[in-house]
Amino acid sequence: MRTLTFLGALVAAISSLMYMLDSHLEKFYVFDPTELHTLSKSAIAAHGNDTRAVVDYIVEHLAKTHPNHVNVEEEWVFNNAGGCMGAMTIIHASITEYLIVFGTAIGTEGHSGRHTADDYFTILKGEQLAWKAGTFEPEIYPQGAQHLMKRGEVKQYAMKEACFALEYARGWIPPMLFFGYADTFTSTLDFYTLWRTTVITGREMLTNLAKMKL
Numbered sequence: 589m590r591t592l593t594f595l596g597a598l599v600a601a602i603s604s605l606m607y608m609l610d611s612h613l614e615k616f617y618v619f620d621p622t623e624l625h626t627l628s629k630s631a632i633a634a635h636g637n638d639t640r641a642v643v644d645y646i647v648e649h650l651a652k653t654h655p656n657h658v659n660v661e662e663e664w665v666f667n668n669a670g671g672c673m674g675a676m677t678i679i680h681a682s683i684t685e686y687l688i689v690f691g692t693a694i695g696t697e698g699h700s701g702r703h704t705a706d707d708y709f710t711i712l713k714g715e716q717l718a719w720k721a722g723t724f725e726p727e728i729y730p731q732g733a734q735h736l737m738k739r740g741e742v743k744q745y746a747m748k749e750a751c752f753a754l755e756y757a758r759g760w761i762p763p764m765l766f767f768g769y770a771d772t773f774t775s776t777l778d779f780y781t782l783w784r785t786t787v788i789t790g791r792e793m794l795t796n797l798a799k800m801k802l
């Protein structure tokens with residue numbers, strides 16, 4: 589009985605803490621979706637479809653504007669989630685934000701996942717299609733467009749050919765990692781990639797936490 593009372597109190601304490609933090613999440617953000625959209629558009633204007641150069645431009649610029657929160661090492665790893673396969677490199681990962689370049693050179697299609705963060709997907713190369721159950725026309729996001737998927741929304745999405753994007757998520761990041769890992773256990777069994785992803789993500793999150801960046 590006492591254990592139950594204690595558990596009840598603990599759950600209540602954690603939920604009210606989460607609730608309180610949730611209304612103050614914005615204070616922890618260091619990136620801004622409009623800033624990232626503008627930066628992506630100037631990178632495309634400068635380098636067009638030379639996506640290698642576009643990515644360098646973005647990372648170099650962010651390293652100047654956010655020197656304490658940007659990982660300048662490119663460490664590409666494959667990611668399988670919701671049936672989609674792509675590769676990503678992590679520019680920033682913390683408890684409340686992540687910023688990655690994600691894409692595929694040959695196309696992919698699947699489930700977006702239902703996430704605990706708002707997700708801003710800015711297309712650097714190619715085109716992304718998406719749609720929600722109950723609609724009848726695709727949403728089309730060409731090069732330079734920013735696709736916002738709000739927290740809790742779910743879509744089917746497709747990149748029919750080569751497509752790369754700057755993906756920025758803000759909200760609660762740790763629960764999203766489970767989705768990012770699920771296909772490893774049910775499909776790919778690529779535990780080496782899982783391990784590398786965990787090491788890089790963990791390192792970035794802890795480095796940021798050490799700088800008091802939630």
Ligand SMILES: *[C@@H]1O[C@H](CO)[C@@H](O)[C@H](O)[C@H]1NC(C)=O
Nearest residue numbers: 632633635636637713714731
């Ligand atoms: C990139 O290539 C596509 C397809 O060939 C083309 O439609 C688009 O205009 C190109 N973008 C730039 C910025 O050159």
